[in-house]
Amino acid sequence: MKVRMILNFGLPALESERPAEPRVVVSSRLFRMGEVAEREGLWTRWGWALVTAVVVHAGVVAAGMAMPASAPEFPPAAEEPELVLLAFAPPPPAPSSGAARSVPVERAARPSRPRVARPVMETSIQPQPKPEVVEPPVDETPPVANDAPSTPEAVADAPADSSPVPSVAGGVVGGAVGGTQGGIVGATGTLGDAVGLGQVLRPPSVLKQPRPDYPRRAKSEGVQGLVLVRIIVGVDGEVEAEHTRVLRSIPALDAAAIEAVNRWRFTPAIGRQGKPVRVILELPIQFTLK
CATH class of the missing domain: 1.20.5 (Single alpha-helices involved in coiled-coils or other helix-helix interfaces)
Structure with a gap:
């Protein structure tokens, strides 16, 4: 420790100065x-x-307390994936016999393209009389004689005309009647176990319906009218061509009608025992020049 000592020594007083007062030091x-x-x-x-x-x-503490407290910032949460459940819609119900019959009629009502003459087909399925096709013993008889009674009824039910005569009129230029009863037979063969529409639980419906080609000669001569064709739809839905025949004939249009209906495809008819059966159908094919 440093000790500083101060010694106060008196200096000789000058004559001109006042003598210093003595200081008391403890x-x-x-x-x-x-x-x-x-x-x-x-x-x-x-x-x-x-x-x-x-x-x-x-001051720092006071300034910190005066500032508003800011909310703590948290990192953004990761987005969770959204689970979406997809459900397939059930298949549409099978069309009923009424719907199957109405579809071809709507197609026939569509206007044809301009400058192109195409036949308008009416494909409503005509009911087959029960006593006519149920019994197989008719195999040995000529097919023309068996089908003759059913022809007037089928033509009367055709949507093209209500009476049988006007439905086939105008087949040839000059006013001659274009259709003949009995017609021509597309091929030989027996009906076998084929049944009518009245003996099935579910009638066949059309899957494929190619339009017939209008014969060039008939088109140039202005031949038009209705050709009534009888077919047999097999258990596989295909037309048995060997049994196709014309019930109401227009000679210039018969071949085109037969060739077209043989290419049609149907769903198999279901019999009363729940199995596919062969069924007889009568199809009116209307040829019209627009």
Whole structure:
């Protein structure tokens, strides 16, 4: 520890100066003057620094409390995948016999393309009389004689005309009747176990319906009219061509009608025992020049 000693020696007073007053010095403080001075310097040096630090910290704390507390920021949550369940719609119900019959009629009502003459076909399925096709013993008899009674009824039910005579009129230029009863036979063969529409639980419906080609000669001569064709639909839905025959004939149009109906395809008819059966159908094919 440093000790600073201050000795006060009296100087000779000048004549012009006033003599200094004597100072009283306490002997106990004489040797402690350096320590007191050091303590006074320490407070002077650190006191203001301490006060300044306290003021600065207080200001910082006050400023922090005055600022609004901001909400803590969290990282964005990852998007969870959305589960989507897909359900297939059930298949549409099978068309009823009434719907199957109405579809070809709607197709026949559509207007033909301009400058192109196409036959308008009416494919409504005609009911077959029960006593006519149920009994197989008719195999040995000529097919013309068996089918003759059913022809007037089928023509009367045809949507083209209500009476049998106008339905085949206009077949040849000049007003001659174009259709003949009995017609021509497409091929030989027996009906076998084929049944009529009245003996099935579910009649066949049309799947494929190609249009007949209008014969060029008949078109140039203006021949038009209705050709009534009888077919047998097999258990596989195909037309048995060997049994196709014409019931109401227009000679210029018969071949085109037979060729077209042999390419038709149907759903198999279901018999009363729940199995596919052969069924007899009569199809009116209307040839019309637009």
